[in-house]
Amino acid sequence: xxxxxxxxxxxxxxxxxxxxxxxxxxxxxxxxxxxxxxxxxxxxxxxxxxxxxxxxxxxxxxxxxxxxxxxxxxxxxxxxxxxxxxxxxxxxxxxxxxxxxxxxxxxxxxxxxxxxxxxxxxxxxxxxxxxxxxxxxxxxxxxxxxxxxxxxxxxxxxxxxxxxxxxxxxxxxxxxxxxxxxxxxxxxxxxxxxxxxxxxxxxxxxxxxxxxxxxxxxxxxxxxxxxxxxxxxxxxxxxxxxxxxxxxxxxxxxxxxxxxxxxxxxxxxxxxxxxxxxxxxxxxxxxxxxxxxxxxxxxxxxxxxxxxxxxxxxxxxxxxxxxxxxxxxxxxxxxxxxxxxxxxxxxxxxxxxxxxxxxxxxxxxxxxxxxxxxx
Amino acid sequence: xxxxxxxxxxxxxxxxxxxxxxxxxxxxxxxxxxxxxxxxxxxxxxxxxxxxxxxxxxxxxxxxxxxxxxxxxxxxxxxxxxxxxxxxxxxxxxxxxxxxxxxxxxxxxxxxxxxxxxxxxxxxxxxxxxxxxxxxxxxxxxxxxxxxxxxxxxxxxxxxxxxxxxxxxxxxxxxxxxxxxxxxxxxxxxxxxxxxxxxxxxxxxxxxxxxxxxxxxxxxxxxxxxxxxxxxxxxxxxxxxxxxxxxxxxxxxxxxxxxxxxxxxxxxxxxxxxxxxxxxxxxxxxxxxxxxxxxxxxxxxxxxxxxxxxxxxxxxxxxxxxxxxxxxxxxxxxxxxxxxxxxxx
Numbered sequence: 111x112x113x114x115x116x117x118x119x120x121x122x123x124x125x126x127x128x129x130x131x132x133x134x135x136x137x138x139x140x141x142x143x144x145x146x147x148x149x150x151x152x153x154x155x156x157x158x159x160x161x162x163x164x165x166x167x168x169x170x171x172x173x174x175x176x177x178x179x180x181x182x183x184x185x186x187x188x189x190x191x192x193x194x195x196x197x198x199x200x201x202x203x204x205x206x207x208x209x210x211x212x213x214x215x216x217x218x219x220x221x222x223x224x225x226x227x228x229x230x231x232x233x234x235x236x237x238x239x240x241x242x243x244x245x246x247x248x249x250x251x252x253x254x255x256x257x258x259x260x261x262x263x264x265x266x267x268x269x270x271x272x273x274x275x276x277x278x279x280x281x282x283x284x285x286x287x288x289x290x291x292x293x294x295x296x297x298x299x300x301x302x303x304x305x306x307x308x309x310x311x312x313x314x315x316x317x318x319x320x321x322x323x324x325x326x327x328x329x330x331x332x333x334x335x336x337x338x339x340x341x342x343x344x345x346x347x348x349x350x351x352x353x354x355x356x357x358x359x360x361x362x363x364x365x366x367x368x369x370x371x372x373x374x375x376x377x378x379x380x381x382x383x384x385x386x387x388x389x390x391x392x393x394x395x396x397x398x399x400x401x402x403x404x405x406x407x408x409x410x411x412x413x414x415x416x417x418x419x420x421x422x423x424x425x426x427x428x429x430x431x432x433x434x435x436x437x438x439x440x441x442x443x444x445x446x447x448x449x450x451x452x453x454x455x456x457x458x459x460x461x462x463x464x465x466x467x468x469x470x471x472x473x474x475x476x477x478x479x480x481x482x483x484x485x
Numbered sequence: 486x487x488x489x490x491x492x493x494x495x496x497x498x499x500x501x502x503x504x505x506x507x508x509x510x511x512x513x514x515x516x517x518x519x520x521x522x523x524x525x526x527x528x529x530x531x532x533x534x535x536x537x538x539x540x541x542x543x544x545x546x547x548x549x550x551x552x553x554x555x556x557x558x559x560x561x562x563x564x565x566x567x568x569x570x571x572x573x574x575x576x577x578x579x580x581x582x583x584x585x586x587x588x589x590x591x592x593x594x595x596x597x598x599x600x601x602x603x604x605x606x607x608x609x610x611x612x613x614x615x616x617x618x619x620x621x622x623x624x625x626x627x628x629x630x631x632x633x634x635x636x637x638x639x640x641x642x643x644x645x646x647x648x649x650x651x652x653x654x655x656x657x658x659x660x661x662x663x664x665x666x667x668x669x670x671x672x673x674x675x676x677x678x679x680x681x682x683x684x685x686x687x688x689x690x691x692x693x694x695x696x697x698x699x700x701x702x703x704x705x706x707x708x709x710x711x712x713x714x715x716x717x718x719x720x721x722x723x724x725x726x727x728x729x730x731x732x733x734x735x736x737x738x739x740x741x742x743x744x745x746x747x748x749x750x751x752x753x754x755x756x757x758x759x760x761x762x763x764x765x766x767x768x769x770x771x772x773x774x775x776x777x778x779x780x781x782x783x784x785x786x787x788x789x790x791x792x793x794x795x796x797x798x799x800x801x802x803x804x805x806x807x808x809x810x811x812x813x814x815x816x817x818x819x820x821x822x823x824x825x826x827x828x829x830x
Contacts, residue, residue, distance in 0.1 A: 111748055120811040127812075153757075155814035200755075200826030213823070224827060226681070226754060332812065448822035471807070471817035 113359075117331030118154075126336040127159040130343060137163040138346050139295045140339065141288070141431060143281060144250075144302030145172030145457065146330050152464040154332045164339070167295070167431035168461035170284050170387060171302050173249045173277075174201050175425060175453040175460050178383040179417045181277045182207040185246050187412050188275060189215045189222050194410075195238060197231035198246040199253075200224045201457045206450055208418040228253075228260035228274075235264065235272035244406045247274040251308045254278045254395055255369040258376035261397065261404050273406035276397060279382060281305050282313045283393035288430060289321035295431050298342040300328040300335070303357035308373070310365025314353045322351045329357040376401050385453055386426035423452030428461050435465040442466055500595040505625030514623065518601060522608040527584075527619035535619040537584055541643035545580035547571060548639035556603065556633050558677045560669075560688030564606035566764060567636040569693050570715075572614045576695040577711040577767065579650035579702065580642030582616040587638050589623045592631030603634060614693040616640060645702045652730035654709040657800035660776040661734060662769040664697065664783060665690065665791045666742035667719050671762035672750045681754075687746045692765030697786040701769065704782040710770040714763040720818045721760065722768060723806045733803050736796035736818070738810040755827045759808075759818065770798065 142148060148168045151157060157166060170176050186207045189196035196212070203212040203222065216222040221241075225231050228245050235243035247257040257274060264272040281302055288294055301314060306327045314325045324345035328338030338356040345352060355361055373395075382394020397405045422440055427433040435441045435454070445451040447463050454460035503510040520528060527535040551567045568585065575582045587607070591600065611618050648654070669690040676683060694713060701708060710730070712722045719741070727734050743751075743758045751758045765788055771779050776794055783789030806818040 123812055155816050158814040
């Protein structure tokens with residue numbers, strides 16, 4: 111597959127990995143911000159290629175993990191309404207709400223459909239005029255531009271039966287929040303390449319400067335990630351803190367102007383709750399006044415949603431890099447991928463789910479090691 | 486006064502509740518639709534059960550139910566699946582498929598033309614695999630209580646190998662042979678269900694596996710175990726085998742054939758081909774010394790053109806399936822908690 115295989119080619123990857131081992135002289139903690147990067151690291155087991163000195167921290171860039179419980183409960187309440195066709199990306203369906211998940215609503219007869227693009231939901235709205243179509247608009251700037259396009263199309267088509275349940279996050283304020291945390295252990299960042307393809311990376315310049323932390327805009331293929339790590343490590347070892355762009359083939363300094371204009375036309379910046387992290391000022395997007403008719407939260411007057419967070423979930427500390435999943439007493443015991451207590455155990459991008467698989471494998475290794483008596 | 490006859494009319498072109506009543510309409514359905522397609526000594530007797538000739542002392546028996554939306558998809562349909570599915574399960578037990586039963590659960594309102602297409606497809610598939618459909622049943626459920634057609638088939642066959650083929654025969658050092666590239670069925674059905682379009686049209690891999698298995702056994706290949714890949718894909722099949730046999734498997738990712746279209750679709754949709762469904766692929770666990778011979782025989786068969794040795798059985802007592810990727814890194818393969826759901830980003 112062109113544009114993919116070149117970035118998975120073993121020889122080049124091994125070369126970069128060897129270079130990483132060569133330049134690393136001290137322990138470093140680096141956060142890969144995006145869940146897609148976490149997924150690639152775990153799927154390809156890139157961690158096995160890195161020297162022990164490097165610790166990777168999985169950042170808050172997993173929409174499944176950071177969507178607030180209140181929003182998940184609201185989605186579940188709306189999806190259960192008989193007049194609603196609820197459309198969502200696949201992996202949001204398994205996220206546990208206070209009492210149940212969207213998959214449970216589906217099993218109980220709710221019309222919930224997995225879509226691959228919000229524009230598919232617009233089409234469903236056109237085809238089903240007697241139904242209310244709600245799209246669960248979850249994600250970062252990348253999905254936000256597609257969602258903005260869906261809202262714009264719905265407006266142009268004067269669709270009365272389409273709305274968005276918005277849970278949009280902005281990446282830069284989250285990174286700023288992690289940097290400003292006095293206890294943070296994160297010393298360098300791999301910024302999310304796809305988000306930067308929309309936003310560009312000029313907004314990282316003041317952050318890198320202020321917190322003296324290197325930020326490398328990084329792609330999602332194995333070669334991208336190792337290259338991003340190498341660039342970040344070189345900076346750390348030299349004591350520099352610039353913003354660099356590894357993902358040259360997709361990201362320009364100023365980003366995608368057209369997408370930015372579309373976003374700005376539909377959404378306005380607002381305060382946003384992050385599951386596990388709490389409220390971060392100016393870190394989310396809400397629909398502008400002109401698009402408020404497409405706001406599902408306003409359209410469906412629901413009784414006040416009472417949320418019940420699983421108190422024992424330490425996802426916030428994990429996403430900030432303070433704690434490791436194994437520090438949680440529920441990890442791997444009563445919190446497992448098939449029955450998650452907290453969001454990071456749900457998606458394969460979630461830190462806990464990633465660590466769970468890893469730990470299972472380690473167990474197997476120990477099992478196969480000869481015991482001292484086996485000579 | 487306008488009096489309407491309460492009896493169901495028989496000349497409609499779709500399934501009515503009356504077709505499942507056991508009365509005249511049922512008889513007409515059987516006579517006009519089903520029996521002409523499956524003519525053989527046993528079904529022609531139209532008795533409650535079929536009395537079958539049997540010589541072998543080992544009988545292999547299996548059953549499977551088929552529910553799929555859409556009923557017709559690129560490369561196949563529910564009728565084909567219903568025959569191949571049971572035939573393939575028999576083949577995985579090392580058996581030659583002999584006789585098949587078929588239960589149809591039809592939804593009121595199903596167009597008779599649709600039923601005809603499905604039945605014709607079943608008849609062709611039965612012919613192709615050499616299995617005889619000898620007994621069956623038809624029920625009709627009210628509109629809205631079914632999904633067009635549900636089919637259950639059960640089948641019996643005679644054992645071809647000199648010992649039963651099952652996971653208990655898997656031994657450390659055995660090689661794992663995969664019959665062809667993976668994921669075509671799952672992606673083809675998903676594309677057809679969701680209206681996704683890809684540059685090159687992808688068709689389901691749905692195919693009968695009995696001839697390939699027969700060729701391997703008659704070619705003298707010793708087979709320790711067979712398993713067809715269905716829902717849950719290659720990973721789920723191998724995890725099950727590892728657990729049942731108490732052995733661990735080591736796979737080489739680079740040897741696992743995945744065609745470009747499936748790879749591309751999976752990249753776009755955030756799916757892992759190792760978990761995507763197949764309907765015409767199997768793994769064979771065979772002693773190392775038979776690996777070359779098995780590849781040569783299977784490569785000659787239409788279902789085995791892209792067959793490959795993808796790994797081996799190890800003596801690690803963990804019962805786990807480890808995938809070694811091109812980077813030399815190990816990844817533990819596990820069952821998915823539920824259905825594979827496409828990722829957001």
